[in-house]
Amino acid sequence: xxxxxxxxxxxxxxxxxxxxxxxxxxxxxxxxxxxxxxxxxxxxxxxxxxxxxxxxxxxxxxxxxxxxxxxxxxxxxxxxxxxxxxxxxxxxxxxxxxxxxxxxxxxxxxxxxxxxxxxxxxxxxxxxxxxxxxxxxxxxxxxxxxxxxxxxxxxxxxxxxxxxxxxxxxxxxxxxxxxxxxxxxxxxxxxxxxxxxxxxxxxxxxxxxxxxxxxxxxxxxxxxxxxxxxxxxxxxxxxxxxxxxxxxxxxxxxxxxxxxxxxxxxxxxxxxxxxxxxxxxxxxxxxxxxxxxxxxxxxxxxxxxxxxxxxxxxxxxxxxxxxxxxxxxxxxxxxxxxxxxxxxxxxxxxxxxxxxxxxxxxxxxxxxxxxxxxxxxxxxxxxxxxxxxxxxxxxxx
Amino acid sequence: xxxxxxxxxxxxxxxxxxxxxxxxxxxxxxxxxxxxxxxxxxxxxxxxxxxxxxxxxxxxxxxxxxxxxxxxxxxxxxxxxxxxxxxxxxxxxxxxxxxxxxxxxxxxxxxxxxxx
Numbered sequence: 103x104x105x106x107x108x109x110x111x112x113x114x115x116x117x118x119x120x121x122x123x124x125x126x127x128x129x130x131x132x133x134x135x136x137x138x139x140x141x142x143x144x145x146x147x148x149x150x151x152x153x154x155x156x157x158x159x160x161x162x163x164x165x166x167x168x169x170x171x172x173x174x175x176x177x178x179x180x181x182x183x184x185x186x187x188x189x190x191x192x193x194x195x196x197x198x199x200x201x202x203x204x205x206x207x208x209x210x211x212x213x214x215x216x217x218x219x220x221x222x223x224x225x226x227x228x229x230x231x232x233x234x235x236x237x238x239x240x241x242x243x244x245x246x247x248x249x250x251x252x253x254x255x256x257x258x259x260x261x262x263x264x265x266x267x268x269x270x271x272x273x274x275x276x277x278x279x280x281x282x283x284x285x286x287x288x289x290x291x292x293x294x295x296x297x298x299x300x301x302x303x304x305x306x307x308x309x310x311x312x313x314x315x316x317x318x319x320x321x322x323x324x325x326x327x328x329x330x331x332x333x334x335x336x337x338x339x340x341x342x343x344x345x346x347x348x349x350x351x352x353x354x355x356x357x358x359x360x361x362x363x364x365x366x367x368x369x370x371x372x373x374x375x376x377x378x379x380x381x382x383x384x385x386x387x388x389x390x391x392x393x394x395x396x397x398x399x400x401x402x403x404x405x406x407x408x409x410x411x412x413x414x415x416x417x418x419x420x421x422x423x424x425x426x427x428x429x430x431x432x433x434x435x436x437x438x439x440x441x442x443x444x445x446x447x448x449x450x451x452x453x454x455x456x457x458x459x460x461x462x463x464x465x466x467x468x469x470x471x472x473x474x475x476x477x478x479x480x481x482x483x484x485x486x487x488x489x490x491x492x493x494x495x496x497x498x499x
Numbered sequence: 500x501x502x503x504x505x506x507x508x509x510x511x512x513x514x515x516x517x518x519x520x521x522x523x524x525x526x527x528x529x530x531x532x533x534x535x536x537x538x539x540x541x542x543x544x545x546x547x548x549x550x551x552x553x554x555x556x557x558x559x560x561x562x563x564x565x566x567x568x569x570x571x572x573x574x575x576x577x578x579x580x581x582x583x584x585x586x587x588x589x590x591x592x593x594x595x596x597x598x599x600x601x602x603x604x605x606x607x608x609x610x611x612x613x614x615x
Contacts (some may be wrong), residue, residue, distance in 0.1 A: 135577075136552065146534075175556050178559075
């Protein structure tokens with residue numbers, strides 16, 4: 103049987119390779135160069151009269167300690183200049199990774215949507231679910247996380263290769279530095295209409311980046327393992343069905359229960375007042391504008407004078423397709439000003455709050471009987487987004 | 500007899516100069532560079548072969564050398580080094596520095612001998 107034990111030279115070169123901690127291609131070139139050197143040295147020593155074994159040992163001894171040699175060569179390669187020149191390609195790799203992550207995320211979620219529809223078709227009657235269209239609005243969150251993870255995953259390999267380092271030596275610092283940069287952008291720089299889900303996604307973006315960066319390794323690049331892909335698909339499918347369930351339940355709880363939006367109060371037209379006290383005009387001016395301007399007009403001074411404590415009321419409600427009021431009292435009132443004897447108006451600036459999105463507004467006043475009546479109804483719910491950074495959102499009381 | 504470490508330390512600092520000098524005559528691979536230095540010094544010294552490769556790779560990273568793989572009729576393929584324009588400039592500069600260093604050390608050494 104042939105002797106398959108490694109030679110001293112092979113062991114020496116293996117120790118050099120392990121101590122180099124550099125990319126495979128560079129390591130191969132360096133060990134090949136040293137192997138050629140050892141072969142030349144050995145031949146010269148044999149010519150000089152040494153035995154073959156002695157020449158082998160002497161050649162290795164002249165190269166010195168393999169770890170010291172590797173350390174010297176590594177220092178020669180891993181220069182600050184190489185580190186600096188690796189930054190540009192690493193940024194390019196981040197962008198490429200983000201694009202791949204975007205399309206991969208869309209692909210997984212689309213596949214999950216198809217599976218979810220099949221699942222709902224199979225078990226929908228048991229869960230009292232029916233398929234009436236698919237809401238892909240929630241996709242933006244997972245896709246953002248895919249983008250962050252793939253962006254993080256793309257950097258270490260390129261940075262390591264360009265700076266002649268091991269991926270495993272750079273992935274943690276890159277993950278940390280990148281996560282800080284991503285966190286600053288996600289939490290402080292990006293300003294969006296926000297809700298709790300969007301803020302959660304933005305807060306998780308640095309985590310996804312770190313996970314992607316740390317998953318990079320020196321081992322040959324492999325396709326995403328089937329188990330990981332399958333796991334992602336199952337999770338996304340469950341999330342899709344769960345989102346359908348939640349939406350169905352929410353819709354059930356907040357179903358619009360009338361042919362017209364529920365009234366914010368008794369109309370001034372039904373108040374026990376003279377005809378000239380019933381508003382002849384007004385309503386929302388600059389509909390949809392912020393601040394909202396609400397007004398009411400009367401034909402006579404006496405008509406307006408019949409009303410006291412005229413004010414704008416802001417009520418929480420569902421969106422236009424579910425305009426039910428969510429509370430038994432307005433969340434905000436703003437006293438109106440009497441601009442002319444026949445005209446009252448109020449300007450509503452919505453508070454920057456994190457838990458209210460849709461509002462209905464009305465101008466109301468106390469009638470002669472002491473009851474409050476609606477002088478002007480703002481109509482359909484107005485959406486007021488919380489626009490700002492995630493940090494603003496998190497720190498808003 | 501001079502302390503042994505003195506020769507080793509001196510040689511370490513001069514390895515880049517020695518490498519650039521022998522490569523001024525044309526391209527060589529690693530083992531040839533070590534042999535050429537040994538020959539030129541009359542066998543008096545040669546850089547440690549373990550420190551030769553870090554020096555070669557550092558000079559290459561600095562842009563002083565260019566390396567090319569070449570196959571040969573006998574033996575494995577080898578990595579040949581040759582001077583670049585930058586390397587020639589570095590050689591000239593290193594020679595000047597070395598001459599200045601030798602003059603300075605010689606002056607001090609000569610003074611020491613006269614006082615002893």
